[in-house]
Amino acid sequence: MLELVQSTAPVSSWLDPGRTLFLIIHLLGLAAFAYIVARRLVPLVRAQSDPRFDHPVARLGKLLKFWFGQWKHPRYKTAGILHIFIFSGFILLAARAFTVLMVGTSPNFVMPGLSGQAGRVYESATDYAATVVFLCMIFAIVRRLVFKPARYAVPARYGKAHTADAVFLLVLIGILMVADSLFAGAKAAALMQQGQPAEMGTVFSLPWIFKTALASASISTVGTLYFGAYVLHAVTFYFLLCYRPFGIQFHVETSLFNIYFATLNKGAVKPVRWDLAEEKLDQVKSFGVKTFEDFTWKHMLDFYSCADCGRCSDNCPANAAGRPLSPRFLTIKARDYAFQHYPMFGKSGNGTPLIGSIYSDDEIWSCTTCGACEEECPLLVEYIDKIVDLRRGMIDAGNVPQSLQKPLKALESRGNPYGMMEKKKADWSNANEFREICNVKLLDKKNSAETLYFVDSVTSFDERMQSISRATAKILDHIGEDFGILGAAEKDSGHEVRRFGEETLFMALRDHNAEAIKASGAKRIITSDPHAYNALKHDYKDVPPVEHISQVLAREVKSGKIKFTPLENTSVVYTYHDPCYLGRHNQIYDDPRAVLDAIPGLKRVEMPRSRDRSFCCGGGGLMLFYEPKEDQRIGVKRVQMAAEAGANVIVTACPFCMTNIEDAIKVAGLEGKMTAIDLAELADQQMARERPPVRVSQPAETQLECVTGR
Amino acid sequence: MEILVCARRVPDTSENEITLNSAGNDIERGELVYSINEADNYAVEEALQIVAKVGGKVTVVTVGSEDDEEILRREMAMGANEGVLITDNAFEGSDGRGIATILKAFVQKGKYDLILTGVQADDGAAQVGGMLAAMLDYPFASLVNSIEVLDGRKLQISREIQGGNKEISEIDLPCVLSIQTGINEPRYVGMRGIRAAASLPISTYGLKDLGLNAREVGVAAARVTRQDYFVPEPGKGAEMLEGSREETLEKLVELLAAKGGLR
Numbered sequence: 001m002l003e004l005v006q007s008t009a010p011v012s013s014w015l016d017p018g019r020t021l022f023l024i025i026h027l028l029g030l031a032a033f034a035y036i037v038a039r040r041l042v043p044l045v046r047a048q049s050d051p052r053f054d055h056p057v058a059r060l061g062k063l064l065k066f067w068f069g070q071w072k073h074p075r076y077k078t079a080g081i082l083h084i085f086i087f088s089g090f091i092l093l094a095a096r097a098f099t100v101l102m103v104g105t106s107p108n109f110v111m112p113g114l115s116g117q118a119g120r121v122y123e124s125a126t127d128y129a130a131t132v133v134f135l136c137m138i139f140a141i142v143r144r145l146v147f148k149p150a151r152y153a154v155p156a157r158y159g160k161a162h163t164a165d166a167v168f169l170l171v172l173i174g175i176l177m178v179a180d181s182l183f184a185g186a187k188a189a190a191l192m193q194q195g196q197p198a199e200m201g202t203v204f205s206l207p208w209i210f211k212t213a214l215a216s217a218s219i220s221t222v223g224t225l226y227f228g229a230y231v232l233h234a235v236t237f238y239f240l241l242c243y244r245p246f247g248i249q250f251h252v253e254t255s256l257f258n259i260y261f262a263t264l265n266k267g268a269v270k271p272v273r274w275d276l277a278e279e280k281l282d283q284v285k286s287f288g289v290k291t292f293e294d295f296t297w298k299h300m301l302d303f304y305s306c307a308d309c310g311r312c313s314d315n316c317p318a319n320a321a322g323r324p325l326s327p328r329f330l331t332i333k334a335r336d337y338a339f340q341h342y343p344m345f346g347k348s349g350n351g352t353p354l355i356g357s358i359y360s361d362d363e364i365w366s367c368t369t370c371g372a373c374e375e376e377c378p379l380l381v382e383y384i385d386k387i388v389d390l391r392r393g394m395i396d397a398g399n400v401p402q403s404l405q406k407p408l409k410a411l412e413s414r415g416n417p418y419g420m421m422e423k424k425k426a427d428w429s430n431a432n433e434f435r436e437i438c439n440v441k442l443l444d445k446k447n448s449a450e451t452l453y454f455v456d457s458v459t460s461f462d463e464r465m466q467s468i469s470r471a472t473a474k475i476l477d478h479i480g481e482d483f484g485i486l487g488a489a490e491k492d493s494g495h496e497v498r499r500f501g502e503e504t505l506f507m508a509l510r511d512h513n514a515e516a517i518k519a520s521g522a523k524r525i526i527t528s529d530p531h532a533y534n535a536l537k538h539d540y541k542d543v544p545p546v547e548h549i550s551q552v553l554a555r556e557v558k559s560g561k562i563k564f565t566p567l568e569n570t571s572v573v574y575t576y577h578d579p580c581y582l583g584r585h586n587q588i589y590d591d592p593r594a595v596l597d598a599i600p601g602l603k604r605v606e607m608p609r610s611r612d613r614s615f616c617c618g619g620g621g622l623m624l625f626y627e628p629k630e631d632q633r634i635g636v637k638r639v640q641m642a643a644e645a646g647a648n649v650i651v652t653a654c655p656f657c658m659t660n661i662e663d664a665i666k667v668a669g670l671e672g673k674m675t676a677i678d679l680a681e682l683a684d685q686q687m688a689r690e691r692p693p694v695r696v697s698q699p700a701e702t703q704l705e706c707v708t709g710r
Numbered sequence: 711m712e713i714l715v716c717a718r719r720v721p722d723t724s725e726n727e728i729t730l731n732s733a734g735n736d737i738e739r740g741e742l743v744y745s746i747n748e749a750d751n752y753a754v755e756e757a758l759q760i761v762a763k764v765g766g767k768v769t770v771v772t773v774g775s776e777d778d779e780e781i782l783r784r785e786m787a788m789g790a791n792e793g794v795l796i797t798d799n800a801f802e803g804s805d806g807r808g809i810a811t812i813l814k815a816f817v818q819k820g821k822y823d824l825i826l827t828g829v830q831a832d833d834g835a836a837q838v839g840g841m842l843a844a845m846l847d848y849p850f851a852s853l854v855n856s857i858e859v860l861d862g863r864k865l866q867i868s869r870e871i872q873g874g875n876k877e878i879s880e881i882d883l884p885c886v887l888s889i890q891t892g893i894n895e896p897r898y899v900g901m902r903g904i905r906a907a908a909s910l911p912i913s914t915y916g917l918k919d920l921g922l923n924a925r926e927v928g929v930a931a932a933r934v935t936r937q938d939y940f941v942p943e944p945g946k947g948a949e950m951l952e953g954s955r956e957e958t959l960e961k962l963v964e965l966l967a968a969k970g971g972l973r
Contacts, residue, residue: 282905282906287902395898395900396900396902396903397897398788398897398898398899398900398903399897399898400897400898402895402896404898405896405898406724408898408900409722409725409745410724410725412901413722413725413743413745414725414743419722419724419725419726420725421725421726421727421741422741423741463955502900502901503902504900504901504902504905505900505901508901
C-alpha cells in the first residue's frame with residue numbers, strides 16, 4: 001500500500017490506504033471502552049444511595065481548585081510538580097489527540113477554533129506539551145526504578161509491589177507521546193521535502209527532533225513512518241483507554257467525577273442511610289457496611305479513583321505506629337475485590353462479608369479518624385465515612401472487642417464511658433478551693449445563663465483533665481461571661497460513640513443532650529473539648545452556636561479583655577500541637593497560635609507536621625480503651641517530633657491530646673525534659689488579674705491519670 | 711441441642727459505687743444501674759456458639775421480677791431464641807436452695823440437654839448450679855472454661871487449675887455446668903439490638919404454672935437468711951490511707967519502699 005505514497009501527493013492522503021482499518025480501530029476501541037465502563041458501573045448501580053448532586057456551584061469551585069488547579073499536589077514537591085506537568089500536558093494535548101484520531105477517518109478534520117493562527121499557536125504549544133509529558137515519563141520511570149520513594153513500597157502483607165504496573169503505564173504514555181510527535185514530525189518533514197511551507201519553530205521539541213532527523217530521509221520512509229506513527233498512536237491510545245479501568249490510572253477518567261462529587265461537609269459523618277429518615281432506621285435490617293454492596297456509589301468511585309500514590313498512608317498515624325491499617329490498602333483491597341467480584345465477563349457480586357476476608361477487625365478499629373489521609377489525598381478520596389460505616393457493620397454484627405464493650409455499656413447506662421455516677425459529673429466544680437474563687441452555676445429549673453459550658457465526659461471525670469475544666473471556667477468568669485453547666489443532665493457528647501459506629505447509642509445521647517441544652521435556655525455553647533465541639537457543630541442539629549475556648553480566648557485577647565503577664569521562665573520553648581478535631585476537621589489553626597503569641601516572652605516553634613498536616617496524638621474517647629496492635633504508641637512519635645523541633649512544652653487544646661501526650665512523655669523517657677499543658681490552663685495561668693489568682697492546681701506537674709482507659 | 715441458661719440481673723459493679731444503706735441491712739439501691747451478671751453473659755455466648763455449631767435452641771431463664779425482663783431481652787438481642795421470666799410473690803426471700811427448687815421445676819417442664827449457669831452471681835454465693843444438678847440428679851461440673859461437643863451425648867469440658875493448666879474431663883448429657891468468665895468473647899449487643907428485642911414475647915411462669923407449693927420456696931422455705939451487712943473495722947496492721955489522690959499515692963509509695971516492696 002505504501003507505493004501510494006507519491007512525492008507529489010498531499011500528505012493527508014498518505015493515510016488513505018488505512019481508512020477502513022482506522023475506522024475499525026476507532027469503533028473497536030470505543031466499543032470496548034464503553035463496555036468496560038459499563039461493567040465497572042455495575043456495582044455502583046447496586047450500591048447504597050448517596051445524594052451528591054446538590055450545590056453545583058460549590059462543587060464546580062472544588063473541581064476548579066482540586067482538579068483543574070491540582071491544589072493538593074505540591075504538598076509533595078517532586079511528585080506533585082511532576083504530576084502538574086503531566087496533567088497540564090494531558091489537558092493541552094486533549095484536542096490534539098482528538099484531532100489526530102479524527103484525521104484517520106476524516107482527512108480534513110480541524111478542531112473548531114483551532115484553524116489558522118490559533119491552530120498554529122496550539123500546535124506549537126502541544127509540540128512542547130508532548131515533549132514535557134514524554135520527559136516526565138522518563139523521569140517518573142527513573143524515579144520508580146532507581147530512587148524508589150518509600151511510600152510506593154508494598155508491605156508483604158498487602159501483596160506484590162505495584163512497580164511493574166506503574167512503569168508499564170508510564171511506558172505506554174511515553175509511547176503515545178512518541179507516536180504523536182513522530183506523526184507530527186514526519187508530516188512536517190514531508191511537507192518540507194515537498195517544498196511546502198512547514199513551519200515548525202518548536203526547536204528541541206520531540207516533533208522538531210523527528211522532523212530534523214527525517215529531513216533527508218526518503219519520502220517513502222517518511223510516509224511509512226507517518227502511517228506507522230498513526231497506527232501506533234491509535235492503538236496505544238485505545239489500549240490505554242481500555243487498560244486504565246483495570247488499575248491505578250483509571251483516575252484519568254474518574255478524577256473529574258470523584259472531585260466534583262466529593263463531600264462538602266468536612267467534620268461530619270454520613271448518616272447510616274442517606275435514603276431513609278432517621279425515624280425509619282428501625283426498619284433497616286442491617287446497619288453499616290458488611291458487604292461491598294453496602295458502600296455508597298461514591299465510595300466505590302473512590303476505590304476506582306485511587307492513584308496508588310501512597311500519600312494517605314504516608315501521613316496516617318496508625319500506619320506510622322505499625323498498626324494493621326494503611327488507608328492506601330483499604331482502598332486498593334476494595335478495588336481488587338470489586339475487580340474480582342465484578343469481572344468483565346460472567347456473574348458479578350456474591351455479597352461476601354468484607355470483615356474476615358479483605359479486612360481484619362483490628363484494621364478497622366485502628367483508625368483514629370484524624371483525617372490526615374483525607375487531607376492529603378489529591379483526589380479527595382474519603383476514608384472516615386467508610387471506616388465508620390464498616391464499624392457500624394461490626395457493631396451491628398456484635399463484633400466488638402471486649403475492651404470497647406465495657407465503655408459502650410457504661411455510656412448506655414451512665415452516659416459516660418467510665419461508668420461514673422451521673423451525680424458526680426459536676427464534682428470538678430465543687431472542689432472547695434475552687435469554689436471559693438469561681439462559682440460555677442448549675443443550669444436547672446432555677447438557674448439560667450446566656451452561655452452553656454459543655455464540659456463532656458473526660459474533662460468532667462478525669463482528675464487530671466478537671467484542671468482544664470476549672471481553667472476554662474476561670475477564663476469564662478474572668479471575661480464576665482454569664483455561664484453555667486448542665487451537671488448530671490449532661491451526657492457524653494457521643495462524638496466517639498458515633499465514630500466507633502454505635503449510631504443508635506449516639507442518637508440516644510444526642511437526643512438527650514439536645515433536650516437538656518434546649519431546656520437550659522442557653523443562647524450559645526462553649527466547650528474546651530474539640531471532640532464535643534465537632535459533635536455539637538456537625539453531629540447535632542438545632543442546638544445553639546458552639547465555640548471552642550481557643551476561639552473565645554483569641555477574641556478576648558484581641559478585644560483587650562484578656563491581658564497576659566510575661567512568662568516567668570523564658571528559657572523554655574513552646575510548640576503547639578493541633579488537635580485533629582480543632583484543626584483539620586474545623587480549620588481552627590490560627591486562634592490558638594494567636595493566643596500563645598500574645599503571651600509576653602513566649603518562644604514558640606512549629607513542628608514540621610503542624611496545622612493541616614498535624615500528627616494525631618493517638619486518638620480520643622473510646623480509642624483510649626481500645627488496645628491496638630502496634631509497634632509504638634502514636635503519641636510517642638508525636639512527642640519525639642516536638643523534641644526534634646526543639647520544644648520543651650507541648651501546648652494542646654484537647655483533653656485527649658493531653659492524655660496521650662502526657663502518657664507518651666513518660667513512655668518516651670522525656671519526663672523532666674518535656675511537659676504538656678492545655679491552652680486554657682496556660683491562658684488561665686498567665687491571665688493578668690487585678691488580684692493574684694489562687695492556684696488550684698499546677699497542671700504541668702499533676703500528671704496522674706485517673707479514669708481514662710490507659 | 712436444647713440449652714437452658716440460668717441468668718441473673720445484678721448491680722453492675724463497674725458502674726456503681728456500692729454503699730450500705732442507713733439501716734445497714736442492704737446496699738443503697740437508689741441510683742444503681744443493673745446488668746446481666748457477667749458470667750451468665752459468657753454462658754449465653756457459649757450456648758449460642760454451641761448451637762451455631764451443632765444446631766438447637768437457646769433459652770434464657772431468670773427468677774426475679776418484671777424489672778429482670780431487661781436482661782432477658784438483652785440476651786435475646788444477642789441471639790437467644792427464648793426468654794423466660796419466673797416470677798411470683800411467693801418466691802420472694804428464697805435462698806439458693808429455693809431458687810434451685812424453682813429452676814428444677816422449670817427444667818422438668820421442658821427437655822433440656824444442657825443447663826448452663828454463670829460460675830457465680832456478682833451478688834450471689836455460687837450455689838444454685840450445684841444444687842440444681844443434685845435435685846435433678848444430673849452430673850455437674852463447675853468453673854468450666856471450654857466446652858466441646860463429642861459424639862454420643864457427651865461433652866469434653868475443661869477447667870483451669872493451678873498455674874494456668876487445663877484439666878480436661880468428659881461429662882454425659884444432660885448435665886449442668888457453671889461457666890467461668892473468659893471462656894469466650896461475648897458478642898456486643900448494641901442499643902439497636904436491644905430496641906429490636908423490646909417487642910419480643912417473653913413467657914412468664916408463676917408458682918402454679920410450675921406446680922410448686924408455696925411451702926417449698928420463698929422466705930418460709932429459706933434455710934439461709936441474710937441478717938445484716940457491715941463494714942469491717944480496720945483490724946490490727948490494716949491502715950486506711952486518707953487524703954487526696956496525690957497524697958495517698960505518695961504515702962503508699964513511702965510505705966511500700968519502707969517495707970521493701972519497692973526497690
